[in-house]
Amino acid sequence: MTLHIVSKSPFSSNALADCVGTFGDDDALLLIEDGIYALSGDIPESLAAGPVYCLEADAEARGLQIPENIRAIDDAGWVSLCAEHKPIVSWFR
Amino acid sequence: MAKHILALCRQAPYGNALAREGLEAVLAAAAMEQTPELLFLRDGVFQLLGSQEPASIEQKSLLRNLQALPMFGVETIHVCESSLRERGIDAKQLEIPGAEIELVADTGEFIRGFDTVLSF
């Protein structure tokens, strides 16, 4: 199962859209850095199949609330996610 | 067992350095006989257009790096089918002599087959 890491805002970059285009049923999505701004819109429905995580520190830093269906994790949780998933794909532009 | 590695190429060729530096990384791996598979996705498919003439913007042709790949044993170049369609590109416009262009319909399924993905 792939872990997709998105670090750019969906309002300024295609990173999330490109990621969604390759998203599989068991894949997981992690929002970091400006990728967090996806939380202020509607998370695309196609992602609902897999778990969506976000880095709590990045959300806090940006003053965004984390919706209930998004799992907030810290850096240690991120490392664990990476250990549990393969391959890991970063979407950063 | 050798690891199954994918170079995921998502950048158009001349606007930023990552497309070129990505291909340089692929060629370096190929020179060590650890050639990754390549998948061109979204704007990355623009790297494959045969009509590039970048001399007038004082850049080296990226296509030349791509054309070196078959010499290092790259027989197949994978290209996302929907990325071509979105950009109005016909697969016939893409040509890497010595390598076969293989269109990938389900990129998610394709990516899941690899151990490591390097994003460029």
Place this chain on the structure above:
Amino acid sequence: MKFSLVVYGAPHASQSAATALRFARALLAQGHQLYRVFFYGDGVHNGSALSAPPQDEADTICGWQALQRAHGLDLVVCIAAAQRRGLLSESEARRLEKPAANLADGFELAGLGQLTDATANSDRVVTFG
């Protein structure tokens, strides 16, 4: 588990270098191994000895150096990307007849083969763009 990190972001220009540093600290704290950090593209600026951020800002480069000293990390700056962007070791500065060298302690310049090697020898490779 053995991790390697690939860093494309210049420190103090985007968040990604700082994120990579935090991730490196977290994985080491969990007892994982960090096989190599490979700085590529604009990420080569992480190895600059001349960066001087204001005192009230986190110093990413010092952060890498501290982690390198504590864990003996392999911090590799891609030599080809570094030369293009003006990041040189003393021997490279001499060889290329440039007036100064600026590679920070704890980092080394090496070729792209080190990225290939890291990919082949790590269980996980995470890219920070």
